[in-house]
Amino acid sequence: MTTQWQAKVLTVSDGVSTGHREDLSGRALVAFLEEHGFMVVEHALCADGEDTVFAQLLAMTSEFSGLVVSTGGTGFSPRDETPEGALRVIQRLAPGLSEAMRAVNPLGRLSRGVAGIVGQCIVVTTPGSPKGCVEQLGAIIDVLPHALALLCETPTQH
Numbered sequence: 427m428t429t430q431w432q433a434k435v436l437t438v439s440d441g442v443s444t445g446h447r448e449d450l451s452g453r454a455l456v457a458f459l460e461e462h463g464f465m466v467v468e469h470a471l472c473a474d475g476e477d478t479v480f481a482q483l484l485a486m487t488s489e490f491s492g493l494v495v496s497t498g499g500t501g502f503s504p505r506d507e508t509p510e511g512a513l514r515v516i517q518r519l520a521p522g523l524s525e526a527m528r529a530v531n532p533l534g535r536l537s538r539g540v541a542g543i544v545g546q547c548i549v550v551t552t553p554g555s556p557k558g559c560v561e562q563l564g565a566i567i568d569v570l571p572h573a574l575a576l577l578c579e580t581p582t583q584h
Contacts, residue, residue, distance in 0.1 A: 431574050432492035433464040436472065436482055438499040438508050439554060443473045451497040454556040455563065462567050464493065474499050479511025483549060487515060491546035491578055493570060495563060498554035500539040508551050509540045516542030516549055520573075523550060527562040534562065541566075546578050 435455045441447035449471065456466045472482040479499065486494050499508030523541035527550070528534035539551040539562065548570065552559035574580075 429571070429575065429580060430463060430465050431571060432467045432490070433459045434468040434470070434486050434490065434492070434494045435459070435466060436470050436479075436486060436494065436496040438472055438474055438479055438482075438496055440474045440505065442498075443471045450556045451552075451554055451559045454560050455495055455497055455552070458560045458563060458567075459493075459495070463571075467492075474505040474507065476507040476510040476514070479508050480514045483512055483515045483544075487544040487547045487549065491574075492548075493574065494544075494547050494549045495559075496549075496551045497559040500537050500551050500553050502536065502538075506538070509538045512540050512542070512549055512551050515544055516540065517545070518543040520548065523548075523566050523569075523573075526565045527552070530561055530565040531558075533558070537562070543577060546574075548573060548577065 437449050437452035442449045472478045499506045520541040541550040552562045
């Protein structure tokens with residue numbers, strides 16, 4: 427029996443959250459996750475900034491078992507504080523995931539994205555471009571079902 431894992435997507439963007447920009451990255455992540463067998467149960471938006479990201483990720487991970495992926499706010503701009511907000515929620519880091527995500531493309535070296543565990547959730551932060559977020563998530567999508575099974579103490583073969 428194969429488990430269909432649930433996922434949530436968070437788009438972090440001042441422009442998208444105010445309706446001035448279209449959410450291309452969030453929609454790209456939703457489609458990518460569904461193509462890879464995840465059931466996307468929530469797609470939320472918030473403005474850039476450490477406090478807003480912290481509050482939104484805290485709410486999204488509360489009593490949830492699955493994957494939470496954010497897009498946006500992982501770069502070098504002054505308002506790019508997604509990693510700082512995520513680190514306030516994350517209980518245990520998963521550096522292998524963020525290292526693999528950065529290694530997929532030379533521009534990945536400019537990503538400050540983080541990955542980690544919150545209860546029975548895996549949280550990963552990806553860049554704000556549609557290509558970058560899908561490319562980075564694609565670098566780890568193959569191991570996420572196994573990682574979630576281990577995290578949720580679901581029987582696995584290894």
